[in-house]
Amino acid sequence: MATVVGDTSGDTGEGEAVPVARTASVAVRTPRPRGTGPELASMPLVVRRREEEETVVTFPALVWKEFLAGLAMFIFLLGVSIQVNAPLLQRANTAITPNPAKAPWYFLGLQELLERFPPVMAGVAFPSFVIIFMLLTPYLDRNPSRRPQDRKVAIGLFTIYLCLAVSFVVIGVFFRGLAFNWDWTRILGHPGITPPV
Amino acid sequence: MSSKPTEGNPLRAFASQIWGSIFRHGLPTTDKVAARTALTNFFLHVHPVRVKKSAIRVSYTLCLGGLSFFLFILLTISGLFLMFYYIPSVDQAYQNIKDLQFVATFGLVIRNLHRWAAHGMVITVWLHMARVFYQGAYKPPREFNWAIGTFLLLITLLLSFSGYLLPWDQLAVWAITVGTNMAKYAPIAGPYTRYLLLGGRNVGQGALIRFYVLHVVALPLIGFILMVIHFWRVRKDGFTGGL
Numbered sequence: 392m393a394t395v396v397g398d399t400s401g402d403t404g405e406g407e408a409v410p411v412a413r414t415a416s417v418a419v420r421t422p423r424p425r426g427t428g429p430e431l432a433s434m435p436l437v438v439r440r441r442e443e444e445e446t447v448v449t450f451p452a453l454v455w456k457e458f459l460a461g462l463a464m465f466i467f468l469l470g471v472s473i474q475v476n477a478p479l480l481q482r483a484n485t486a487i488t489p490n491p492a493k494a495p496w497y498f499l500g501l502q503e504l505l506e507r508f509p510p511v512m513a514g515v516a517f518p519s520f521v522i523i524f525m526l527l528t529p530y531l532d533r534n535p536s537r538r539p540q541d542r543k544v545a546i547g548l549f550t551i552y553l554c555l556a557v558s559f560v561v562i563g564v565f566f567r568g569l570a571f572n573w574d575w576t577r578i579l580g581h582p583g584i585t586p587p588v
Numbered sequence: 589m590s591s592k593p594t595e596g597n598p599l600r601a602f603a604s605q606i607w608g609s610i611f612r613h614g615l616p617t618t619d620k621v622a623a624r625t626a627l628t629n630f631f632l633h634v635h636p637v638r639v640k641k642s643a644i645r646v647s648y649t650l651c652l653g654g655l656s657f658f659l660f661i662l663l664t665i666s667g668l669f670l671m672f673y674y675i676p677s678v679d680q681a682y683q684n685i686k687d688l689q690f691v692a693t694f695g696l697v698i699r700n701l702h703r704w705a706a707h708g709m710v711i712t713v714w715l716h717m718a719r720v721f722y723q724g725a726y727k728p729p730r731e732f733n734w735a736i737g738t739f740l741l742l743i744t745l746l747l748s749f750s751g752y753l754l755p756w757d758q759l760a761v762w763a764i765t766v767g768t769n770m771a772k773y774a775p776i777a778g779p780y781t782r783y784l785l786l787g788g789r790n791v792g793q794g795a796l797i798r799f800y801v802l803h804v805v806a807l808p809l810i811g812f813i814l815m816v817i818h819f820w821r822v823r824k825d826g827f828t829g830g831l
């Protein structure tokens with residue numbers, strides 16, 4: 392790191408501090424890649440090789456991308472907000488229970504479980520299990536490799552979990568009707584043959 | 589743009605002194621200046637000076653962590669505007685929201701923005717977690733940051749959930765009733781937890797003020813502190829980088 396930013400040694404943001412003597416800083420002059428920032432910085436950009444990893448200056452290369460991403464998100468949300476109003480129903484009335492009464496969408500997975508399992512399981516044991524399991528994931532997964540082909544089990548399990556979570560939310564939002572029962576009209580296009588409730 | 593006084597024009601010299609006292613370096617024309625700009629600017633300093641090229645490819649992080657943070661900021665600002673109009677009282681809250689929608693200038697858009705950004709943040713945080721998992725970025729030395737992230741996910745959900753009650757309409761009250769009913773099922777602690785959360789047996793004034801305080805003070809504060817730690821760890825451990 393000595394050649395280019397000598398006054399910042401040890402502050403390159405990389406985890407392992409590489410002894411200065413060991414660092415082979417090769418200042419490679421390459422044409423500046425396109426789309427990495429406004430035309431302000433270092434033409435040509437100096438790229439160093441360190442442990443075979445090329446690095447670029449954070450400012451403006453990364454900051455510029457962050458700015459663009461934020462701007463795009465803001466414009467998108469502004470567009471949505473101009474077109475679509477946030478819901479506001481009747482004033483709250485504890486005497487009138489809406490049917491179905493649904494939790495916010497991100498908790499509909501839990502509500503779905505509550506329909507199927509005893510409440511202690513669905514409402515308490517299951518969410519606690521998910522949180523604890525998530526916290527322990529890095530300690531349980533002892534496989535040092537990050538390459539997808541070495542992590543078939545981990546990726547498989549996680550994908551199953553994601554798919555279940557997403558489908559429960561989709562079911563809860565779109566396909567649950569009165570009393571949180573299946574809304575067959577929504578699913579079949581006609582009421583179907585439902586047993587009288 | 590340096591703090592060197594500009595010859596001749598005293599006004600320009602004065603302006604340049606002010607500028608120079610705030611920004612220690614000009615716009616980066618060389619790598620060295622770029623590095624110093626990042627190091628001496630408080631906001632840029634959350635970044636390392638240099639990053640692995642492979643780690644900042646948009647296809648790598650998909651910007652999801654950054655976007656989650658951006659939405660958090662957007663929610664803070666739009667929420668601030670909403671607070672000028674909103675009174676957490678069961679007699680007034682609903683009317684305040686109506687006024688926001690129909691009377692206050694831009695009130696409707698700000699409310700919409702706050703609402704959709706909140707949903708958006710739940711989605712981006714969730715996807716960010718998925719990307720971190722798929723890239724194995726939780727592996728050593730980032731185990732602890734994954735744990736911080738787990739708490740950030742919970743805080744994000746709770747923030748959204750506590751905000752849900754505030755408009756005090758039918759949707760709000762019943763969603764919270766259903767949601768807090770889940771807490772009831774925990775053995776022994778359950779009913780007490782629910783009582784503590786609602787400040788009573790039903791969703792009423794007690795619940796409204798508790799959710800309000802959680803939503804505008806406690807949870808954002810906890811979330812912000814966790815984010816600071818999260819970013820600091822990302823910075824210290826470096827990005828995982830390409831596979």
Ligand code: HEM
Pocket residue numbers: 649651652653654655656657660713716717720725726730733734735736737738740741744815818822826827828829
């Ligand atoms: C409010 C919520 C969160 C915010 C604002 C946030 C923000 C960020 C940012 C800006 C990064 C840098 C890389 C990127 O943009 O992807 C990052 C990295 C990371 N995040 Fe989050 N995050 C949040 C929640 C989470 C969650 C829920 C998890 C996992 C459970 C998590 C785990 C991690 C890990 C392990 C890294 C390091 C990844 C790497 O080195 O490639 N974060 N986070």
